[in-house]
């Protein structure tokens with residue numbers, strides 16, 4: 001199966017690149033700021049499936065860059081989905097827990113009302129809506145707290161800061177499921193394969209690592225695995241002001257993904273051990 005992936009340098013894209021039949025497109029080959037060009041690449045190359053792993057992911061920066069985030073995270077996946085629907089091929093795109101408001105403490109169901117708190121979440125929600133409107137054999141995979149040995153992520157930030165400092169204050173009231181990019185890549189490939197033979201599986205799905213945890217406890221676990229002595233003090237989000245507000249409740253209910261595609265939630269602790277090993281050598 002020839003799978004065209006938008007994104008090459010990102011966490012998920014790098015893990016997708018190792019699969020047979022996958023071709024990754026970098027920004028020079030397909031710039032998501034030009035949705036029409038992305039659609040044209042699909043129409044010209046005629047792959048068997050498309051996975052979108054590129055996005056505007058700088059959550060705070062997006063607050064001052066809404067127009068660009070909206071095109072990259074909204075219009076571009078919409079145009080890709082329409083191009084795929086025209087060819088009759090599956091389209092898998094990755095979305096986020098940040099489409100939710102973070103209220104309550106129950107895991108979000110796939111059909112729960114959305115309510116993004118910031119520009120990034122709003123732009124990703126726009127992408128979801130345009131992809132759904134395109135019809136076709138689409139899958140929107142909402143995931144959370146992506147981590148890997150590459151690119152920018154919380155684990156790499158902690159390994160850097162933990163080596164420099166004796167103590168850190170980390171928010172403890174945001175709860176979610178850290179998700180290794182490697183597991184996301186495997187899920188996307190499996191979904192593309194199954195959608196190719198059964199387009200009735202199209203829809204929105206949740207996929208996050210288990211167990212749910214706070215950022216503070218996730219940092220503690222990272223330090224424990226890495227053998228770093230750095231004291232973590234719990235703080236509320238209000239003590240860590242950022243341009244974009246983050247949801248407090250990022251728990252995702254992943255039951256439908258397992259029921260429809262047979263894909264189980266990954267254990268992030270196993271993934272974290274691999275990532276720490278890869279980063280520290």
Ligand SMILES: NC(=O)C1=CN([C@@H]2O[C@H](COP(=O)(O)OP(=O)(O)OC[C@H]3O[C@@H](n4cnc5c(N)ncnc54)[C@H](OP(=O)(O)O)[C@@H]3O)[C@@H](O)[C@H]2O)C=CC1
Nearest residue numbers: 009010011012027031032033054055057094096143145146
């Ligand atoms: N990171 C996270 O914690 C989470 C991510 N997600 C979603 O998962 C998906 C993958 O995220 P992740 O792997 O972390 O992403 P990264 O932040 O690691 O990488 C983003 C990728 O998008 C590319 N990109 C950005 N703008 C453009 C553009 N205009 N044209 C072409 N490519 C562009 C970047 O390329 P370049 O190197 O050229 O900048 C890079 O390859 C995204 O849809 C994201 O919204 C969901 C939940 C959590």
Ligand SMILES: Cc1cn([C@H]2C[C@H](O)[C@@H](COP(=O)(O)OP(=O)(O)O[C@H]3O[C@@H](C)C(=O)[C@@H](O)[C@H]3O)O2)c(=O)[nH]c1=O
Nearest residue numbers: 057059096097144145146153154169170171215240246
């Ligand atoms: C570095 C640091 C961060 N924090 C907090 C800030 C924030 O609430 C939390 C995580 O920080 P980050 O900047 O990694 O978080 P952020 O970039 O918001 O991560 C998000 O990225 C987007 C793309 C998603 O889709 C989300 O699922 C989520 O993974 O940790 C501290 O409390 N103390 C610290 O020293």
